Amino acid sequence: MGIDLPLAWAVIILFAVMMYVVMDGFDLGIGLLFPFIRDRGDRDVMVNTVAPVWDGNETWLVLGGAGLLAAFPTAYALVLQALSVPIVLMLIGLVFRGVAFEFRFKAPPAARGRWDLAFWGGSAVATFFQGVVLGAFLNGFAVSGPDTGAGASWLSPFPVFTGLGLLVGYGLLGVTWLVMKTGGRLQTKCIDIAGPLAWAFLGVLAVVSVWTPLAHPRIAERWFSYPNLLWFAPVPLLVGVALWRLQASLGRGFGAAPFLWTLLLVFLGYSGLGISLWPFVAPPDLTIWEAAGPPQSLGFTLVGALLVIPMILAYTGWSYWVFRGKVRAGEGYH
Template identity: 90%
Template sequence: MGIDLPLAWAVIILFAVMMYVVMDGFDLGIGLLFPFIRDRGDRDVMVNTVAPVWDGNETWLVLGGAGLLAAFPTAYALVLQTLSVPIVLMLIGLVFRGVAFEFRFKAPPAARGRWDLAFWGGSIVATFFQGIILGAFLDGVVVSGGRTVSGMPWLSPFPVFAGAGLLVGYGLLGATWLLMKTDGRVRTRCAAIARPLAWALLGVLLVISVWTPLSHPRIAERWFSYPNLLWFAPVPLLVGVALWRLQAALGREAGAAPFLWTLLLVFLGYSGLGISLWPFVVPPDLTIWEAAGPQQSLGFTLVGALLVIPVILTYTGWSYWVFRGRVRAGEGYH
């Protein structure tokens, strides 16, 4: 029996996107928290927690985009045609953030505030439009009746809410990452920020969980039909347990626990997105098998992906291991 190449590529792309959401999520979240941390020295500590690894985190975004082009060229063309504006704005935000990341350390004190503003603004723009893109996918605005939707359907209420919701999610990831990587004033402030963000994220998940099935009968049928309901029923319970454990961990010197519980919340939300969309690569009409490229291309590129992904995982894991420990003002890693 042969390999289902479109299915294999769909799994790779889903994995790459999930890795990006997790790894660049807390990276962007640090920028989102800048207005709540006013001291420049504390901001330097925040940025130094990701300075050795931030650019490597975006490797997963490149892998996901390149994989979509290689495996599902029809979907790639439709996505770029319909969502070109939010994609370009997301990339502009990432560019601003990346430039500000490097220049804020080299700028004279009088100009440091402008680069901090660029870092914060780039983080907001990149995060918000990533959420709009995800919301547009879930809302099914990319294709309707086999053709792309004209105008700017990604500005409809649900994608905009998803963009705002991702700001909350990335902010919580950033706050709990800093709880794990810093101490002193930064850690105390982030603990105070993380509590309301955790409740806000729960609110976002609840709204999306109600809004989605009410707006899309196809998704409602998938969620609530038997036996799917038996498989999906534990998800709300897991969300409740994760939030309870996260709030408990925030009340003590818990190390990595708040970050890990936040990762579980993000994973549960992401899994719900994947369950709702599957097997459509461009909802609501185009499945992964309909959008797949030629079998020869899928097989050739799959070999390359299977060689590259272990290398990426190896150097990523090694980087995080080398730069483990907490970061303190005026000091290196401990």
């Protein structure tokens, strides 16, 4: 029996997007927290916690986008046509944030505030429009007729809500990362912020979980028909357990536990979206098999991906291992 190439590529793209959400999520979340941490020294420590690894995190975004183009060109064309504006705005936010990341350390004290504002603004814009793209993707695209490539307006209420919700999610990832990587006064501030953010993120997940099945009967049938209801019931139960353990770990305030429980929350939210959408690569009609490119192209690019992905994982793991440990005021990685 041969390899199901579209399925293999779907797994790779889902994995790449998940890795991006996790790694660039806490990275962007640090920028989102700047309005809550006003001390310049504390802000320097926050940025120093990701300084050695931040630019490598976006490798996964490139892999996911390139994989979609290589494996599912029809879906890539539909998504790009319908969501070109929010995608471009997201990239502009990432550019502003990247430039500010480098320049804020080199700027004179009088100009540092402007670069901090650019760092926060770029992080907020990039995160918000990533959420908008997600919400518009859930709403679906027209795949036939004169409106081919058109999607539900990306400025409609649901994409706007998912954009705001992703700000909360990335903020929670960022603040629990800082709980793990910092100490003293800054860590205490982050613990105080993390508790309310965790409840807010639970609220976001609850609203999305109710909104999507009400708006899309196909998603409602996927979740609430028998026997799917039994198979998928553990997902919301595990969300409750993860939130409970996250709040309990914040009470202790030390170690990696808050960040790890937040990762589980994010993974469960991501899994819920996957359950709702599978097997559509351009919902509501285009499946991964219908959108797949020629088998020769899928096979050739799969070989390259299977060579590159272990290298990326090895490099990423080594980087995080080398730069493990806490970062303190006046210290950084060189």
